[in-house]
Amino acid sequence: MMRIGLIRERKTPPDTRVALTPKQCANLMQQYPGMTIVVEPSPNRCYTDDEYRAEGITIQEDLSDCDVLLGIKEVKIDYLIPGKTYFFFSHTKKKQPYNQKLMQALIEKKIRMIDYECLTHIDEQRILGFGLYAGIVGAHNGLLTYGKKTGTYQLPAAHEVGSYEDMLKAYEQAIIPNIKIVVTGSGKVAAGILDVMTQLDIESVEPEDFLTHQYDYPVYTHLKGAALYARKDNDLFHRDDFHANPEAYKCLFSQYVSQTDILMNGIYWDEKIARLFEKQDILRNDWRISVISDITCDVDGSVPINVGASTIADPVYGINRKTQEKEVAFQPNKEVIDVMAVDNLPNELPRDASQYFGVHFEKFVLSELLKEESDIIRRATICEDGKLTSHYEYLSDYAYA
Ligand SMILES: NC(=O)c1ccc[n+]([C@@H]2O[C@H](COP(=O)([O-])OP(=O)(O)OC[C@H]3O[C@@H](n4cnc5c(N)ncnc54)[C@H](O)[C@@H]3O)[C@@H](O)[C@H]2O)c1
Numbered sequence: 001m002m003r004i005g006l007i008r009e010r011k012t013p014p015d016t017r018v019a020l021t022p023k024q025c026a027n028l029m030q031q032y033p034g035m036t037i038v039v040e041p042s043p044n045r046c047y048t049d050d051e052y053r054a055e056g057i058t059i060q061e062d063l064s065d066c067d068v069l070l071g072i073k074e075v076k077i078d079y080l081i082p083g084k085t086y087f088f089f090s091h092t093k094k095k096q097p098y099n100q101k102l103m104q105a106l107i108e109k110k111i112r113m114i115d116y117e118c119l120t121h122i123d124e125q126r127i128l129g130f131g132l133y134a135g136i137v138g139a140h141n142g143l144l145t146y147g148k149k150t151g152t153y154q155l156p157a158a159h160e161v162g163s164y165e166d167m168l169k170a171y172e173q174a175i176i177p178n179i180k181i182v183v184t185g186s187g188k189v190a191a192g193i194l195d196v197m198t199q200l201d202i203e204s205v206e207p208e209d210f211l212t213h214q215y216d217y218p219v220y221t222h223l224k225g226a227a228l229y230a231r232k233d234n235d236l237f238h239r240d241d242f243h244a245n246p247e248a249y250k251c252l253f254s255q256y257v258s259q260t261d262i263l264m265n266g267i268y269w270d271e272k273i274a275r276l277f278e279k280q281d282i283l284r285n286d287w288r289i290s291v292i293s294d295i296t297c298d299v300d301g302s303v304p305i306n307v308g309a310s311t312i313a314d315p316v317y318g319i320n321r322k323t324q325e326k327e328v329a330f331q332p333n334k335e336v337i338d339v340m341a342v343d344n345l346p347n348e349l350p351r352d353a354s355q356y357f358g359v360h361f362e363k364f365v366l367s368e369l370l371k372e373e374s375d376i377i378r379r380a381t382i383c384e385d386g387k388l389t390s391h392y393e394y395l396s397d398y399a400y401a
Pocket of ligand 1: 126267344
């Protein structure tokens, strides 16, 4: 017997995504007769309370009779119910200062905190995330921006269209000019970007050909691993060594800046990893990139001209190549590079993103949760019974302060 509650998102602005769609809830209750799923009402969720009711799901304010509570973003401390098992993105595993109080409250309230971000397969690949839809929306926004900046074609904004299916209908009319696109990354974001490239019939070409050929149709090349990084001492690339010693590697992107119209950035990045280019590179005479869709979206990170996250309502800003100052976007000249830096891209297609998330939650996580013992759940449990679990003891000074 397990009672699962879908909690209401309370951050401002409210996140509209949800861990399970109405249909997924109904299917799970049918599949597992001992399981009940109830939903806390919400005026903002991308699936309405009525859509849950229509599938026979109970809407209830008080979730204290549930065993497991599923959210998306950090739960406000006052709303944490002591002793429960919670799943959400807690953003505590890197000792994020802004969530230290939340971490301490999880300990105090003896909550079993299972963080979606920490659910991994044995090889450390993440199981759950919204990266695919970040990649899809980020690629779409990059193309939309290029069309608007150059006046060559128009695409509707993803959040105006509302679903990926309808976005694909818009692609049937879109004629993309003979541009060259670089896609970076090796995870779920990159998979989403590549999906859009395929849907728009943009041809894939090898990195060497991309650098040396011009094409009379739109093309992209996908840079990851050895095509993007090489050891400084011997020019080789080994994935495990790169993950362990990123400082020993240089980035090979610089040769692409003279051959690329749009950069779609979907890499994993941290401060030890070389940037794709340096700020002063945008002054190069051979600089060609006019749009950067920085889906990775670290401020002053792998894309050093990311000067801050933008919003779904106002997703793009310009960066003047000479002054490096922010300017209005979509100016039809080469002196301003347009940067798309939305950091909550999946919220543009929240119904698709939630559906995708729910499928993976059901497939890889729920079955583990129902087991007596699960390595996947154990590895992702940050704390329980008022203590950090052994995997997360490194958080002691942060969690018990
Ligand atoms: N803008 C947005 O709305 C948005 C949404 C989701 C994700 N993102 C960002 O996009 C980036 C990529 O996300 P993703 O979903 O593709 O990630 P992912 O976990 O699916 O893939 C990450 C990839 O990076 C590789 N990698 C390289 N060095 C690594 C290291 N030191 N540690 C871990 N992995 C390493 C992994 O092997 C993996 O292939 C992240 O920075 C993420 O924060 C942005």
